[in-house]
Amino acid sequence: MYSQPDFIHLKKIATQLRRDIVRMVHACQSGHPGGSLGCADFFSVLYFHTLKHNPKFNAEGIGEDLFFLSNGHISPVWYATLARSGYFDVKELATFRQINSRLQGHPATHEHLPGIRVASGSLGQGLSVATGAAQTKKLNHDLQLVYVLMGDGEQQEGQVWEAAMYAAHNKVDNLIATIDYNGQQIDGPVDKVLSLMNLKAKWEAFGWTVTEFNGNRIEEVVAGLDKAKSLTGQGKPVMNLMKTEMGFGVDYMMGSHKWHGVAPNDEELKKALAQLEETLGDY
Amino acid sequence: MAKYTFTEKKDTRSGFGAGLHELGKQNNQVVALCADLTGSLKMDAFKKDFPDRFFQTGIAEANMMGLAAGMTIGGKISFTGTFANFSTGRVYDQIRQSIAYSGKNVKICASHAGVTLGEDGATHQILEDIGMMKMLPGMTVIVPCDYNQTKAATMALGKHMGPAYLRFGRPSWPVFTAADRPFVIGKADKMIEGKDVSVFACGHLVWNAIEAEEKLAAQGISVEVINLHTIKPLDVESVLESVQKTKCVVTCEEHQINGGLGDSIAQTLARFYPAPIEMVGVNDTFGESGTPAQLMKKYGLGSDNIIEAVQKVLKRKKT
Numbered sequence: 241m242y243s244q245p246d247f248i249h250l251k252k253i254a255t256q257l258r259r260d261i262v263r264m265v266h267a268c269q270s271g272h273p274g275g276s277l278g279c280a281d282f283f284s285v286l287y288f289h290t291l292k293h294n295p296k297f298n299a300e301g302i303g304e305d306l307f308f309l310s311n312g313h314i315s316p317v318w319y320a321t322l323a324r325s326g327y328f329d330v331k332e333l334a335t336f337r338q339i340n341s342r343l344q345g346h347p348a349t350h351e352h353l354p355g356i357r358v359a360s361g362s363l364g365q366g367l368s369v370a371t372g373a374a375q376t377k378k379l380n381h382d383l384q385l386v387y388v389l390m391g392d393g394e395q396q397e398g399q400v401w402e403a404a405m406y407a408a409h410n411k412v413d414n415l416i417a418t419i420d421y422n423g424q425q426i427d428g429p430v431d432k433v434l435s436l437m438n439l440k441a442k443w444e445a446f447g448w449t450v451t452e453f454n455g456n457r458i459e460e461v462v463a464g465l466d467k468a469k470s471l472t473g474q475g476k477p478v479m480n481l482m483k484t485e486m487g488f489g490v491d492y493m494m495g496s497h498k499w500h501g502v503a504p505n506d507e508e509l510k511k512a513l514a515q516l517e518e519t520l521g522d523y
Numbered sequence: 524m525a526k527y528t529f530t531e532k533k534d535t536r537s538g539f540g541a542g543l544h545e546l547g548k549q550n551n552q553v554v555a556l557c558a559d560l561t562g563s564l565k566m567d568a569f570k571k572d573f574p575d576r577f578f579q580t581g582i583a584e585a586n587m588m589g590l591a592a593g594m595t596i597g598g599k600i601s602f603t604g605t606f607a608n609f610s611t612g613r614v615y616d617q618i619r620q621s622i623a624y625s626g627k628n629v630k631i632c633a634s635h636a637g638v639t640l641g642e643d644g645a646t647h648q649i650l651e652d653i654g655m656m657k658m659l660p661g662m663t664v665i666v667p668c669d670y671n672q673t674k675a676a677t678m679a680l681g682k683h684m685g686p687a688y689l690r691f692g693r694p695s696w697p698v699f700t701a702a703d704r705p706f707v708i709g710k711a712d713k714m715i716e717g718k719d720v721s722v723f724a725c726g727h728l729v730w731n732a733i734e735a736e737e738k739l740a741a742q743g744i745s746v747e748v749i750n751l752h753t754i755k756p757l758d759v760e761s762v763l764e765s766v767q768k769t770k771c772v773v774t775c776e777e778h779q780i781n782g783g784l785g786d787s788i789a790q791t792l793a794r795f796y797p798a799p800i801e802m803v804g805v806n807d808t809f810g811e812s813g814t815p816a817q818l819m820k821k822y823g824l825g826s827d828n829i830i831e832a833v834q835k836v837l838k839r840k841k842t
Contacts, residue, residue: 300597308593349625357596359625362616368589369621375590376597379554379575399617402586410578 245289250458252519253324254284258489259522260320260333262512265503268337271345274499275391276317278422278456278484282389283321285461290469292384295326297354305384306373308358310366311391311420312346313501319343322355323523330523364397366390367417371407371477374415385472388417393425396434401446407477408447416468417448418480420455424497440481448479455482490515526715527699527733535691535727536634538670540565542677543602543632547573550600550681556591557604558584563693564604564634584609588617592627600681601629607636607690608649615655622686623659630680631656632689636666637777638805638822639694639727639815648810654782656688657755663687663708664755666776666784668729670698672752675706683708690726692777694815697730709753711761717747720833720840721765724775725751725784728803728824732775735829746833754784759791766792771840772800773832777824780804799839801832 257280265271287293291305298304309318316336323330328342335341342353346361358369370388377386394400407415419439427433436442443450449471453464464480471478486500487493490512493504504512546553547569555569556578570577578594580587584605591601603610610633611618622629633652640648657664665680665687667673673691680687706712714729715736724732729750736746747765751758766772772792774785785802792798805822819825 302597306596358592358627359620362620364585365589365617365621368586368617369593369596371586372590372593372601373596374593375578376554376594376599379599380597382597399583399585399589402581402583403589406580406583406586406590409581 245462247458247462250284250288250462253288254280254458255489255516256324256518256520257283257317257320259513259516259518261316262490262504262509262516263522264316264320264333264336266509267334269503270337271316271503272313272501273316273503274424274486274493274497275311275314275420275422277490277493278486278488279314279317279389279420280489281458281461282418282455282482283317285458285465286387287321287325289462290465291387297327299357301357302380302382303384306357306386308360308366308370308373308388309347310360310388311363311394312360315345315347318347324520327354333523363391363394364399367400367403370417371403371412371415374412375410377414385469386415390417390419392419392421392423392430392436393433395419395436395439404443404446404448411475412477413473413475415477416472416480417477418482420484421481422484422486424486424500426497426500428497443479447476449474449476450479450481452481452483455484456488525737529697529699531698532695533670533698534693534695535667535670535673536563536693537565538667538673539632539634539677539689539691540568542674544568544572546678546681547576552598552600553602553681554578554594554599555602555604556580556587558582558587558609560605564632566604584614585617588614589621591629592621592625595628602632603629604632604634606647607633607652608647611652611655612649619659623662626661627686628684630687630689632677634691635693636690637692637726638810638818638824639692639777641694641815641818642812644812645809650779650805650810651782652690653754653778653784654786657787661685662755663753665708665753666690666725667752668726668750669696669700671700671702671704672706675704676752679706679708692727696727699730699733709756709758711758712750712752713747714750715746715748717745717769719745719769720771720773720837721747721749721769722773722775722829722833723749723751723762723784723788725754726777728775728777731824731826732829734826735833738826738830739833744833744837751784754787757787757791762788762791763796766796766798771798771836773803773829773836774800775803775829778804780806799836801836803828803832
């Protein structure tokens, strides 16, 4: 069943997610706004267009598409998306990174936050988990898909490539992975820290079908994820190389690794919110 | 008349293989993963009869742990198989985050633990795994003593919820427990009743403790031998009940003294019932190549070492 997406609405959601993100990291004066902002368009499309999912959360996810966030540090965008999708009350976003909160700094199942199926934060593990979940879907004759998002810096972790080999060898073709290809990591540009060289050629050489799209243009994200879905079931796992800009939507945060893990101060928050229209009502 | 005898020797890893195969028949939710050691882990029978539920991961243990965690989402019970070293130290962070912290129903099954791995030497003879695994919140840690108990423990894990570590070994070892002997996770198994000293052992050293008991009985020393196959959660009640009677303790394990079974018992006694304790185990050193028997002797894990420890602790006991 394909319905023509409402691009204007998806854009509004993405803008509200961005407001939520900067307010969340400002409130606790910690967290990772850069990657979260860059992925807001992707999360809007994923949860409000692509995924078949049920906000009345069931951890087993049978008959639903599953999503795993491997680069767990961009938890603000995921939490905001889950809340805006109805997994929990948006008011709970105010507890992010606070004591006794279900919204841990990095995503966890331990506090039973609806929407989370495995802990992440220590990088490189999500693709393995997603691949295992995809194989269970096959064993269960469950035709829904498994999605996972990774960072580009995360590609430096060896386990990613163990999973890459395994998923292709075992024809795990109900798996759609996406890399947030923003070119930045904590210590600087990825090319300076440890270059990924030709990432597309690498994933192709590992036996994956690779697609590319711009992750900060809603229309392209919709088309990119639709295309990825159409490429499943053909004997190969699918990899989306999604070009984004870290900090997208807040001018002073864009184009630098500086805002990877730094929270804005009061003045900076005001400046950021002035650029992000309140579309769905703040929490 | 010996209290325990044996007619055959078998490796505990074969007990795991047999238990896993049986579980495969009983429960179609059981899946098994192996990192290129199917024969060594005795997983061939499961692989042959349940090929759809057997996953060869290649030499990539970190990925195997993540896969195992992911497979539980949707109801599978994952059993991973590789050597103990590659089941723990190599993949500690994967276990910690994707399995333990995430509360996944993964059973980490680890063979070739300890010095009795033998000739391969110290790179493979992990002696720190019990310590690493018991430190993880929510992780159950089981070290069975022979073929039959390893089979029983494997099958018990099929009905257990949550992350668990099952440790066993390579060498042929006396099969001295009955195939129908009850096995309950978390419940100490009293092998021999005694009154002078409590000997707590796990794994291969339970047999050594039984041999030691026989010789000590001939000297008129009454030894209580308790098989503490579950190191976590520790059966504190049974430990205290025994020590309150005997007033002194010897612990025996094929593991570093630091962080193992003895360490758990010492902590328990220090808090609830201080008593003299001697520990038979590897004392802050790596192993080396040799036969299992030579290594047991050189690293102080034989029945003679247990006898010495009993004599020492009896001298320290307050009368």
